[in-house]
Amino acid sequence: QSVLTQPPSVSGAPGQRVTISCTGSDSNIGAGYDVHWYQQLPGTAPKLVIYGNTNRPSGVPDRFSGSKSGTSASLAITGLQAEDEADYYCQSYDRRSGSNVFGPGTKVTVL
């Protein structure tokens, strides 16, 4: 059972905007620790798409954006494309457990 919660799945048509929430507590996100997001395409290793809540690594399309407020964070994908179909994981630090923690993952389906 992860200390971060994500919806199991979200879906959208090509071109639409989808958002994935990551909800924590005052022991992790609410304590000021940053949230990072990873994309895992089928059969591949995870890839960083957002770090430090809002920052995009070089090479990640600007269709991906992140935000954080209080004890939650969100990843938004605008102009959804077929290649965005993947599992997405949020990650932060939890001071109660003293561990880096991942959310359970959200499957994004492009209709």
Next chain:
Amino acid sequence: QVQLQESGPGLVKPSETLSLTCTVSGDSMVDNYWTWIRQPPGKGLEWIGYISYSGGATYNPSLRSRLTLSLDMSKKQFFLKVTSVTAADAALYYCARGWGNTQGTWFDPWGQGTLVTVSS
């Protein structure tokens, strides 16, 4: 740009020790946290621990008693040992480079992963 490659036995017997190596190429190992993360088949990600370039290791508290991380800067490799393995340790094991500040650590890039099966 840096690349990471995991290697090690794909099959470990219950109660024995799992040993994996991650080889780093394309960049220095200085100033980062060299990380292990695992993913049981069909499940989510679990952070195992990381070791800094200076040799200090930080472990997932839930696994700490069975873990040892080490590194060899001259060979550009870092290592994971997990003792007393059970079926619960069967997973795809990834190594990754960790970047950190006071607000936490993120992981980029990742190796392709190596599958470890636990069976007698």
